[in-house]
Amino acid sequence: MRLVIARCSVDYDGRLTAHLPSALRLLIVKADGSVLVHSDGGSYKPLNWMSPPCRLTEHPAAGDEPGKWTVTNKAGETLTITITETVSDTSVDLGIDPGLVKDGVEAHLQELLAEQLHLLGDGWRLIRREYPTPIGPVDIMCRDDSGAHVAIEMKRHAGIDAVEQLTRYLELLNRDPLLSPVQGVLAAQTIKLQARTLAEDRGIRCVVLDYDAMRGIVREGTLF
Template identity: 75%
Template sequence: MRLVVARCSVDYIGRLTAHLAPAVRLLMVKADGSVLVHADGGSYKPLNWMSPPCWLVEEPGRWTVQNKAGEQLVITMSEVLHDSRHDLGLDPGLVKDGVEAHLQALLAEHVLTLGEGWTLVRREYPTPIGPVDLMCRDAAGGSVAVEIKRRGEIDGVEQLTRYLDLLNRDPLLAPVSGVFAAQQIKPQARVLAEDRGIRCVVLDYDQLRGIERDGTLF
């Protein structure tokens, strides 16, 4: 990663033309070859940029960045205030908190969230069209298939419906009811689920993790 702070003007020449008048800006050159021009504002979005594959040609006071299509980003610098290079190494990537696998593990551990007297039969219960997130038994001993999503949408309801259709063909399990559990459930998905006799449950991720809120613990 190369970071340059310079007073510069920027001209884009391609399918259209654009011009940035002289000002102090941050120029970022990434290891993948991309070049980005940032101001001290506008959140994360650069004022202008050139995506890879592109090539940077440096001349005194002037950078010319060109891509395969012949488009150019010409940066004219009147003063360089900072120029540094940093090896950031291999990035491990973003790990999202609250992904479905985490929700599944937490709900399996706290299955009583779904109802008093509930027990977990198995996580990732196999079916010919894929595993059901949780197979449980309710207080009356009935089989319940639980599909877990971060965001509950119609596709998730359709998925659970297909699981229920197959599971209810097994005389050792039938009748199998369904629970659609998510951190957020879209209104259309809730209507479809309830129309099909599927119960909807909104999950509180913080409570499942036992995080204290308002003086109480889950």
């Protein structure tokens, strides 16, 4: 991972345009190719970013011309970072991440859905739980009734981060000609409206799971 603290302005040109005026910011370049622009506020969310696969081209400062990073993704969208001052520039090898250890409910949801794939459609077949990829395991990999591969991301409560995570998995899996095309399903007990909107815009199916029903628990007051 590369961490750069620099005074910079940022321009995004893609499905829309956005501009961040010059300020001191943290630039992160991850091993998977993603580039993120952070401020010292706004919690964990970057001000702007480019998800992999993308290409970073650096143009060093020359004379009165500032340095410039141009980040381009496969859709032709660009993130242009103009750097007028670099405070620090460090790189650290973080090694292989062991992945997120899921809590009991989320892990149990994954186990139950793997056993009840009929909830997603008739004829669906399990390939593997915790399907390995270089950027972490996919919760469930399966085939639908047509034989197409489907990657399922499980959450108790799904937000935009879950959509971004599944998007990264899908971009990587679809590079493999033995798997492509791979569709995505975001399955959770609750899915935030913003996450559903983003997922559906990216062709990801959203499924809300009833944990009690999957465990065979009949709620009081229900007839069936």
